[in-house]
Amino acid sequence: MSDVTIPGPRREEVNRAGRFLFGAGIALLVLWVLVPIWFLFVNALSAPSEVTGFPKRFWPSFDLASVRFFWNFQGVTNALWNSIKVAVLTMILSIGMGAPAGYALSRFDFPGKEFFRVLVIMTRAFPLPLLALPLAVMFIRTGLDDTVLGLALVHAMLALPFAVLITFSLFSGIPVELEEAAWTLGCTRLQAFVKVVLPLALPGIAASAVFAFVISWNEVFAAAVLTIENRTLTAFLLQSLNVSPLPLKFAGGAALVLPALIFIFAVRKYLFAMWGIANR
Amino acid sequence: MNRALPYLLLLPASLFLLVFFFYPFGLVVVESLTRGGEWTTENFTRMTGHWKFSTAFWNTIWLTAIVVPVQLIMALAMASVVQKLKTGRAGLLYIFAIPLGISDLAAGLVWLAIFEQSGFLNSILHAFGVIDRPQLYLGYQSLWVIFLAVCLAEIWRATAIMMVIIVAGMGLIPKEYNEAAEVFGASAWQRFTRVTLPLLRPSLQTALILRILMAFEVFAVVMALGGTTLPVLMGETFQWQFQLQDRGVAAAYAMVILGLSVAFSLVVLRLLHVPKGARI
Amino acid sequence: MxxxxxxxxxxxxxxxxxxxxxxxxxxxxxxxxxxxxxxxxxxxxxxxxxxxxxxxxxxxxxxxxxxxxxxxxxxxxxxxxxxxxxxxxxxxxxxxxxxxxxxxxxxxxxxxxxxxxxxxxxxxxxxQATYVMAAHRDALEHLPEGADLNALTYDQLIEWAANMHEATGQPRFGFPAGPQGLKHRFFQGYLLPSYTGSMVTEFRSEAAEAAWEAFLRLWEHTNPASTNFSFMQEQLISGDAWVVFDHTARLADAFNQQPDDFVAFPPPAGPEGRGFMPxxxxxxxxxxxxxxxxxxxxxxxxxxxxxxxxxxxxxxxxxxxxxxxxxxxxxxxQAAGAAIAATSGADDALPALLPVGLGALGGQFNQIYNDTFERIVLAGQPVRAVLDDQAETLRRLIEEAGAPCWAPDAPSEGACPVN
Missing domain, CATH: 3.40.190.10 (Periplasmic binding protein-like II)
Structure with a gap:
């Protein structure tokens, strides 16, 4: 099994074959992810007659009519801005509440722990559209209706389970000994957390942030019910997409995907900060 | 102080969920158990009595049972590939993470553009001369093709979620463990199954639970590709709530989704039990 | 006052x-x-x-x-x-x-x-709007002999669809049976009234059985992807369907983009008249x-x-x-307007009204027609048995709502009967 038994020249051959397979595998995975995205953008950037025609082209003709329609659409920049505000607020709320809970779940054994965990899971397991009616009634009565904060609270509810469970798994992967070592060196619990644990958990926190952002960004139903003047981009575009003509569907779909991709690109460094403990 | 600490850490999240989830959730539970103001189980008997219920139930289960394991394997493969890589790691990870930013509505749109009669798949086959004229894939008679298409779309869309969590978890596994195993002559496969996987348990648990929760709520992609020919639980919930205007039965459906999600999550929690603080 | x-x-x-x-x-x-x-x-x-x-x-x-x-x-x-x-x-x-x-x-x-x-x-x-038929001009050459586009019958439509199927090797009739499609209105306001002169009362009559049998024959020449179609303008433009039935607003793009390629015409007539619904x-x-x-x-x-x-x-x-x-x-x-005028002005015009008096049960009323379609056509269940079964559901629903009959059914005292 081990490499040692294989004589020199053959071993090199095996390695080369292995490297080739490895490379081919990567290429295949990359294609698998990118080709559908490519099709989305081809359709978004093609003339309407090409989008509905057959056979399809595999290269966009850069007819920007459909995309331009969106940029000239009344209130689109305002909606974009609202979406960003809601998403950022969702991120802050869900991590601010979720990370402490995740830490508690990973570091302590206490009565009610399982209960809390199931509670968090339930939150994500229940279809939001059914909750929207009582929530909307509550929001109208309390004045949270049609505010960025109100919608962010609902989105934070959706993102919280992600934040709690992901930070829990990350904190669980960080040995307690590291923290204990810091305590013996005179750090308080808080100091130890901030100086030792937090840097290691950064990828996980970044991951929860990405999820929170993306969840908020793509959520339609609550956004459509709870915002009127302060519509988010998704509520603005997405709910009219499934009844719009095909070329606009694709242009709108692409318009929604793009900002999310830019956001992931911007935070990728933190998301994949794998120099944590591994390179200690 | 130390005994109160975990509860203090959980307090914000708990209070938040109490107000924004449990209050509306309670109202919906009541709705599922009443009809015209009286306590009854009629909503549930109506639900189970409808001819689509068992189809929707089993479709949802089968979809989850097929999609989630495939995704787990793919996510592990992607994460391992990325870890092995010396150059281009960040770029590859970003590509793998792209589907994160795509909402289920947009994903349904993309995959419909691939599978529909005048879509990209037919265009590709046509370009290579495999077929003379467009083939029909998503017809109601070939239910398994629709099912397969939904599986592919779901795998494409939601593998990234698991991958990101797993990548973050893998980053926390100390390199020394793998190096030590290598010194003792363990093959790459042995190192993966004996060292990496067990240490990855917290992240695997989180990734699986979050993915299962979302799998039971699968809806938009199925709707885009299969219409009503492939009923799923979430689709029926929407149908009863909005088209049939019977909120009681819709609430009953939601309870079924909730029950399934919690049950499966508990199974995952038991199977991949994570000890406190991961003293490794 | x-x-x-x-x-x-x-x-x-x-x-x-x-x-x-x-x-x-x-x-x-x-x-x-x-x-x-x-x-x-x-x-x-x-x-x-x-x-x-x-x-x-x-x-x-x-x-x-x-x-x-x-x-x-x-x-x-x-x-x-x-x-x-x-x-x-x-x-x-x-x-x-x-x-x-x-x-x-x-x-x-x-x-x-x-x-x-x-x-x-x-x-x-x-x-207001209504439903009309639309066809690609290429489809017109397959029209059965002696058929008048403005006075088509269901039998002629079926023959037409069969002709196209035979000539091109593909089923070319398109029907909006997708998730957002308005198929229930076709059964409520077009197919059933045309065959039975009724929307509710004669739901399980022999004439209704004949109507569904006719629809099954039409379905043989219908593009099976119809279960994904919701806006027939898309399939008209892409060529996946040549002859279609849909809401006027859901055909508009086809006419506006390629006005010379498509024609609009009235829905077909059955033995009892040319049913249509606003x-x-x-x-x-x-x-x-x-x-x-x-x-x-x-x-x-x-x-x-x-x-x-x-x-x-x-x-x-x-x-x-x-x-x-x-x-x-x-x-x-212009296209839809002419077709609508031809429909309502036809000698055999049989207007059907929107369901009234159903209150919150309107959605479930529609569902009965959709379920009947799915069971008979998609699931292939026997017509008689499905109609008997669904008629019971319909009767219960109408009684629960206490809704009297509306056109084309004759006015009733109390809840509209389902024979």
Whole structure:
């Protein structure tokens, strides 16, 4: 099994074959992810007659009519801005509440722990559209209706389970000994957390942030019910997409995907900060 | 102080969920158990009595049972590939993470553009001369093709979620463990199954639970590709709530989704039990 | 009574003049949702309104949820509701009486529909549409011999579809059986009335059995991807279907993009006549509206002839009042208009009304027809057994609602019977 038994020249051959397979595998995975995205953008950037025609082209003709329609659409920049505000607020709320809970779940054994965990899971397991009616009634009565904060609270509810469970798994992967070592060196619990644990958990926190952002960004139903003047981009575009003509569907779909991709690109460094403990 | 600490850490999240989830959730539970103001189980008997219920139930289960394991394997493969890589790691990870930013509505749109009669798949086959004229894939008679298409779309869309969590978890596994195993002559496969996987348990648990929760709520992609020919639980919930205007039965459906999600999550929690603080 | 009405009219008219700086009216609509229509309604229809108005379209789910939430909370921001007849029926109790709005120009049949079986004017008719057939010109050469496109029968349609199937090797008839498709209206207002002269009473008759058998024959030549089709204009343009049935507004793109390639014509006739059904959208004011006068002013504005014509251009829904259409209407309007005129003017025309008196059960009423379709056609269950089974469900539902018969069924005492 081990490499040692294989004589020199053959071993090199095996390695080369292995490297080739490895490379081919990567290429295949990359294609698998990118080709559908490519099709989305081809359709978004093609003339309407090409989008509905057959056979399809595999290269966009850069007819920007459909995309331009969106940029000239009344209130689109305002909606974009609202979406960003809601998403950022969702991120802050869900991590601010979720990370402490995740830490508690990973570091302590206490009565009610399982209960809390199931509670968090339930939150994500229940279809939001059914909750929207009582929530909307509550929001109208309390004045949270049609505010960025109100919608962010609902989105934070959706993102919280992600934040709690992901930070829990990350904190669980960080040995307690590291923290204990810091305590013996005179750090308080808080100091130890901030100086030792937090840097290691950064990828996980970044991951929860990405999820929170993306969840908020793509959520339609609550956004459509709870915002009127302060519509988010998704509520603005997405709910009219499934009844719009095909070329606009694709242009709108692409318009929604793009900002999310830019956001992931911007935070990728933190998301994949794998120099944590591994390179200690 | 130390005994109160975990509860203090959980307090914000708990209070938040109490107000924004449990209050509306309670109202919906009541709705599922009443009809015209009286306590009854009629909503549930109506639900189970409808001819689509068992189809929707089993479709949802089968979809989850097929999609989630495939995704787990793919996510592990992607994460391992990325870890092995010396150059281009960040770029590859970003590509793998792209589907994160795509909402289920947009994903349904993309995959419909691939599978529909005048879509990209037919265009590709046509370009290579495999077929003379467009083939029909998503017809109601070939239910398994629709099912397969939904599986592919779901795998494409939601593998990234698991991958990101797993990548973050893998980053926390100390390199020394793998190096030590290598010194003792363990093959790459042995190192993966004996060292990496067990240490990855917290992240695997989180990734699986979050993915299962979302799998039971699968809806938009199925709707885009299969219409009503492939009923799923979430689709029926929407149908009863909005088209049939019977909120009681819709609430009953939601309870079924909730029950399934919690049950499966508990199974995952038991199977991949994570000890406190991961003293490794 | 009359003088009271007049007074109210003068009052609302004076408000029209005096409240140009009134609060913004939120117009919350399930219609004009396609993004280009939204744009057109905002820019071309509502820009002439003397006052501030925000037009926000929403899907049925969020639309209902929002309205119900405002009614439950007892306060809200919505000023005017725009939706289909069926969307209003479950909300009846939350709608303001609009008797003060002048509806003398509107077709009386529509006005009475808007009362939703009460003494109050719950909604005001806004715009109407119906369903027509459309075909690609290439399909016309396959028309059965002796068939008149404007007086087609179901048998001829089936033969036509069979001819196309045979000639091209592909089923070319298209039917909107997708998740957003309006297939139930075809069964309720077209197929069943044409064969049985009834929508409800004769649901399980032998004539109804014949109707479904005929539909099964048509289905053999129908593109099986129809279960994904919701807007037949897409399949007309892409060529996946050559002959289709759909809502006029859902065919408009085909005519506007390639006016020379497509023709519109009336739906086919059966043994009992040429069944057809209107689509009616209405305007209502929820009881929670903040500035009811401004809301009513907007409703009145939308009924003006120029606004109705602008609405037609924007949404492909036709006016509910008598207007002279200018000559420069879009191709879709001209094509559909001619087909509609040919339908309602046909000797064998058999108008079917929208379901009335069903209240919140309207959705479940539609579901019965959809289920019947899915069971007979998609699941291949025996016609007789399915009809017997579904007829029971239908009878229970009609009795629960206590709804008397509506056209084309003969008026009934009490709940409409299902024989």
């Amino acid at each position: 009359k003088s009271k009405l007049k007074l109210a009219l003068i009052a609302s008219a004076s408000i029209l003049v005096s409240t140009s700086v009134a609060a913004e009216v939120l117009f919350w609509s399930t219609q004009a949702r396609p993004i280009e229509e939204t744009q057109a309604v905002r820019e071309q229809v509502l820009s002439g309104f003397d006052g501030a108005v925000t037009f926000e379209p929403a899907e049925e789910g969020p639309w209902q949820t929002r309205v119900q939430a405002e009614l439950q909370a007892g306060s809200g921001t919505i000023g005017v509701l725009g939706a289909l007849h069926g969307d209003f029926t479950p909300l009846s109790d939350g709608l303001t009486d609009l008797s003060a709005v002048d509806v003398s120009a509107v077709a009386p049949g529509f006005v009475s529909l808007g009362r939703l079986e009460t003494d109050e004017q719950k909604y005001i008719p806004w715009m 689509v009616l959208a209405g305007l209502a004011v929820p009881k929670t509206a903040r500035d009811k006068d401004a809301s009513m002013a907007l409703v009145s504005y939308l009924l003006e002839p120029e606004t109705q014509i602008a609405t037609l251009r924007a949404t492909n829904f036709f006016p509910v009042i008598e207007v002279d259409l200018p000559d420069d209407m879009p191709a879709s309007v």
